[in-house]
Amino acid sequence: MALIVQKFGGSSVANAERVMNVANIVTDTYKKGNDVIVIVSAQGDTTDELIAKAKEINPNPSKREMDVLISSGEQVSIALLAMAIEKLGYPVVSLLGWQAGFNTNSTYGSARIKKIHTERMHNELGRKNIVIVAGFQGICKYDDITTLGRGGSDSSAVAIAAAMHADRCQIFTDVEGVYTADPRKISNAKKLDEITYDEMLELATLGAQVLNNRSVEIAKKYNVELEVLSSLTKAPGTIVKEAAKMEKMFIRGVTKDSNVARISIVGLPDVPGIAFKIFSKLAAKKINVDIILQSVGRDGTKDIAFTVSKDNAGETVALFEGTDVPKGAKLECDTDVAKISVVGAGMESHPGTAATMFEALYNEDINIQMIATSEIKISVLINKDDADKAVAAVHAAFFPEE
Amino acid sequence: MALIVQKFGGSSVANAERVMNVANIVTDTYKKGNDVIVIVSAQGDTTDELIAKAKEINPNPSKREMDVLISSGEQVSIALLAMAIEKLGYPVVSLLGWQAGFNTNSTYGSARIKKIHTERMHNELGRKNIVIVAGFQGICKYDDITTLGRGGSDSSAVAIAAAMHADRCQIFTDVEGVYTADPRKISNAKKLDEITYDEMLELATLGAQVLNNRSVEIAKKYNVELEVLSSLTKAPGTIVKEAAKMEKMFIRGVTKDSNVARISIVGLPDVPGIAFKIFSKLAAKKINVDIILQSVGRDGTKDIAFTVSKDNAGETVALFEGTDVPKGAKLECDTDVAKISVVGAGMESHPGTAATMFEALYNEDINIQMIATSEIKISVLINKDDADKAVAAVHAAFFPEE
Numbered sequence: 001m002a003l004i005v006q007k008f009g010g011s012s013v014a015n016a017e018r019v020m021n022v023a024n025i026v027t028d029t030y031k032k033g034n035d036v037i038v039i040v041s042a043q044g045d046t047t048d049e050l051i052a053k054a055k056e057i058n059p060n061p062s063k064r065e066m067d068v069l070i071s072s073g074e075q076v077s078i079a080l081l082a083m084a085i086e087k088l089g090y091p092v093v094s095l096l097g098w099q100a101g102f103n104t105n106s107t108y109g110s111a112r113i114k115k116i117h118t119e120r121m122h123n124e125l126g127r128k129n130i131v132i133v134a135g136f137q138g139i140c141k142y143d144d145i146t147t148l149g150r151g152g153s154d155s156s157a158v159a160i161a162a163a164m165h166a167d168r169c170q171i172f173t174d175v176e177g178v179y180t181a182d183p184r185k186i187s188n189a190k191k192l193d194e195i196t197y198d199e200m201l202e203l204a205t206l207g208a209q210v211l212n213n214r215s216v217e218i219a220k221k222y223n224v225e226l227e228v229l230s231s232l233t234k235a236p237g238t239i240v241k242e243a244a245k246m247e248k249m250f251i252r253g254v255t256k257d258s259n260v261a262r263i264s265i266v267g268l269p270d271v272p273g274i275a276f277k278i279f280s281k282l283a284a285k286k287i288n289v290d291i292i293l294q295s296v297g298r299d300g301t302k303d304i305a306f307t308v309s310k311d312n313a314g315e316t317v318a319l320f321e322g323t324d325v326p327k328g329a330k331l332e333c334d335t336d337v338a339k340i341s342v343v344g345a346g347m348e349s350h351p352g353t354a355a356t357m358f359e360a361l362y363n364e365d366i367n368i369q370m371i372a373t374s375e376i377k378i379s380v381l382i383n384k385d386d387a388d389k390a391v392a393a394v395h396a397a398f399f400p401e402e
Numbered sequence: 403m404a405l406i407v408q409k410f411g412g413s414s415v416a417n418a419e420r421v422m423n424v425a426n427i428v429t430d431t432y433k434k435g436n437d438v439i440v441i442v443s444a445q446g447d448t449t450d451e452l453i454a455k456a457k458e459i460n461p462n463p464s465k466r467e468m469d470v471l472i473s474s475g476e477q478v479s480i481a482l483l484a485m486a487i488e489k490l491g492y493p494v495v496s497l498l499g500w501q502a503g504f505n506t507n508s509t510y511g512s513a514r515i516k517k518i519h520t521e522r523m524h525n526e527l528g529r530k531n532i533v534i535v536a537g538f539q540g541i542c543k544y545d546d547i548t549t550l551g552r553g554g555s556d557s558s559a560v561a562i563a564a565a566m567h568a569d570r571c572q573i574f575t576d577v578e579g580v581y582t583a584d585p586r587k588i589s590n591a592k593k594l595d596e597i598t599y600d601e602m603l604e605l606a607t608l609g610a611q612v613l614n615n616r617s618v619e620i621a622k623k624y625n626v627e628l629e630v631l632s633s634l635t636k637a638p639g640t641i642v643k644e645a646a647k648m649e650k651m652f653i654r655g656v657t658k659d660s661n662v663a664r665i666s667i668v669g670l671p672d673v674p675g676i677a678f679k680i681f682s683k684l685a686a687k688k689i690n691v692d693i694i695l696q697s698v699g700r701d702g703t704k705d706i707a708f709t710v711s712k713d714n715a716g717e718t719v720a721l722f723e724g725t726d727v728p729k730g731a732k733l734e735c736d737t738d739v740a741k742i743s744v745v746g747a748g749m750e751s752h753p754g755t756a757a758t759m760f761e762a763l764y765n766e767d768i769n770i771q772m773i774a775t776s777e778i779k780i781s782v783l784i785n786k787d788d789a790d791k792a793v794a795a796v797h798a799a800f801f802p803e804e
Contacts, residue, residue, distance in 0.1 A: 020459065057482055057485050057489065061481075065481045065484045065496055066485075068480065072474040076455075079467045079468070079474075080471065083459050084460060086460055086464055087463075093466075096470070098500075144501075
């Protein structure tokens with residue numbers, strides 16, 4: 001007997017039929033003698049519909065009231081799933097975030113998990129109940145409802161798995177696992193059996209939308225074994241776990257991220273403190289920076305280029321316009337770019353990886369604008385029109401047709 | 403400065419425009435220097451839609467999970483109303499039942515109010531916030547969400563008004579107040595300026611749908627001054643208060659209740675304990691009985707007739723079929739009946755009231771099947787086809803055209 005945490009996203013519970021499908025998966029797990037805790041998101045487009053309702057009344061509602069509003073979506077789905085499980089004849093109880101002891105800070109709209117008081121969940125499991133918990137939501141010290149922000153239900157599931165010392169946390173989605181490339185685009189993309197937390201983090205960050213990256217960070221920190229799998233097929237998914245437990249593999253996958261903009265600041269004075277001034281401005285606005293390149297100084301000036309998400313491009317430009325930092329420098333913003341990355345923990349012991357990637361791009365006549373590397377990742381920034389061609393070429397170089 | 407509790411039903415907040423209308427009423431009251439607590443129901447048909455969603459998955463869900471589901475409706479409306487008030491530039495906070503300290507027993511689906519812990523509401527008023535509270539819902543000792551049953555938002559409002567020692571509790575509806583008869587049917591029906599709790603209770607019980615009767619009972623018990631008024635017009639409504647504070651008036655109104663069935667059990671043995679056996683069976687099923695008539699015993703047998711609501715008729719008949727109580731007796735159920743009542747606290751000092759009512763019915767050739775009287779009410783059971791004619795005739799007898 002094990003304790004299994006299962007998380008189902010909004011599309012998995014979008015209508016009555018899918019709710020029954022989820023109820024079947026959950027009770028199949030329970031029937032095998034496992035304790036089961038289930039985390040669910042709001043049904044289908046509920047959250048977007050609630051936001052639209054709010055905006056019709058007030059385009060700028062407070063985040064506190066927005067959290068009260070949108071947390072009602074998960075309330076509906078936990079109750080419906082509990083009713084479906086009742087229909088199948090199994091004991092079940094649904095819990096809202098505050099009932100499940102899900103304590104967060106009071107940053108409404110994007111709250112951070114502080115502590116999970118597990119007493120109620122333990123009591124309900126002790127009564128042999130299947131426990132359904134509303135994802136995405138918690139309670140802060142003011143006894144107010146908070147939400148974790150988009151993708152928060154994954155974090156809820158992993159945090160609950162960690163706090164309850166669950167044996168496994170299964171994240172059910174509409175794909176069968178993690179692939180070496182987007183299977184809708186690359187026909188011979190392969191499903192991975194296993195992947196490390198760090199590799200998964202890179203993939204999440206790079207826009208492979210399978211798992212929210214905060215949830216992977218929590219899983220890594222508390223060593224929660226994750227499984228990404230489909231709620232529609234019965235196939236085993238991809239296990240995300242510690243590197244030490246993993247067979248070595250060269251490259252895990254090739255990803256594309258189009259939500260990226262390149263900002264270049266050209267002609268900066270080559271004096272100390274310039275980088276600090278630029279990036280502290282960005283940090284103050286909580287704008288995440290990805291790749292950073294600084295040219296070698298020449299003629300008393302240097303250039304700094306970096307990437308931000310496309311959503312932040314306008315704000316980033318506005319931040320520097322009309323200010324005296326950078327004095328005398330010229331700012332350029334290019335949103336017609338995409339980031340292509342290869343990810344794999346085995347990479348560091350294979351010096352040929354970068355060369356293989358660059359050769360594949362060269363063969364397709366694709367120009368590389370920026371390069372960034374880490375121990376488990378090589379990323380290049382290219383023109384976005386070349387992105388799909390680039391993924392296909394790089395994937396073919398690492399995963400040749402059998 | 404006063405503390406005003408205002409309650410708005412589902413139709414008053416059914417869409418964005420109506421939510422803004424309510425926000426205007428609330429802030430008008432706040433602007434005059436009053437503290438304001440607002441209780442809202444779920445928008446329009448939300449509750450029915452949620453119930454339909456549940457039934458699609460499970461025709462017999464547990465009441466606990468049903469309460470989790472339907473309480474989400476008020477959660478949406480409190481957040482939207484708070485956002486509308488934010489838009490108008492006033493400080494506001496929305497509270498769910500459990501946040502407002504609304505403690506009930508654990509009879510899911512029709513919970514009784516136990517205690518209201520007013521600390522949070524007092525704190526929010528102290529911060530000069532307009533306080534919006536979700537009606538219809540509370541929390542029980544197991545930290546579960548409960549609902550009060552249909553019409554529960556009225557009870558929420560009155561109970562909060564009582565606990566907070568509010569100066570007035572205003573119940574906003576789609577009618578302008580309490581009338582001497584249904585104004586859609588009787589053209590010269592008059593709006594009452596005032597009415598006593600007891601009279602209002604009789605009217606509520608008799609199917610004049612203006613106020614939920616539990617709410618009137620609470621108002622009477624804690625002496626909360628109620629006002630029933632329209633959220634669409636600015637006209638003053640009807641005040642419900644203590645008899646001692648009231649000018650005397652003869653008859654308050656004439657009502658019709660069609661949701662009634664007459665059950666007759668004919669030929670019962672005329673021995674002690676028969677009535678107890680019958681009505682304890684009904685009590686065990688929580689079926690409310692209204693009028694009870696027992697015939698004088700004759701030939702060793704007697705007859706008992708009583709009325710129940712039409713919804714309970716089938717269950718009541720089933721309760722006696724195939725059992726040995728009543729032994730040898732014959733049960734009849736008639737759902738083609740309606741109850742017509744005149745209500746008024748002045749009635750006891752006017753012995754002619756019954757005679758006037760019966761004469762009006764006689765003049766219209768309407769047969770009376772049962773009669774029941776109390777200090778402030780005379781009710782008759784008649785054929786339902788005669789009901790509208792009966793109301794018109796009785797109303798005309800007590801409220802002649804001027």
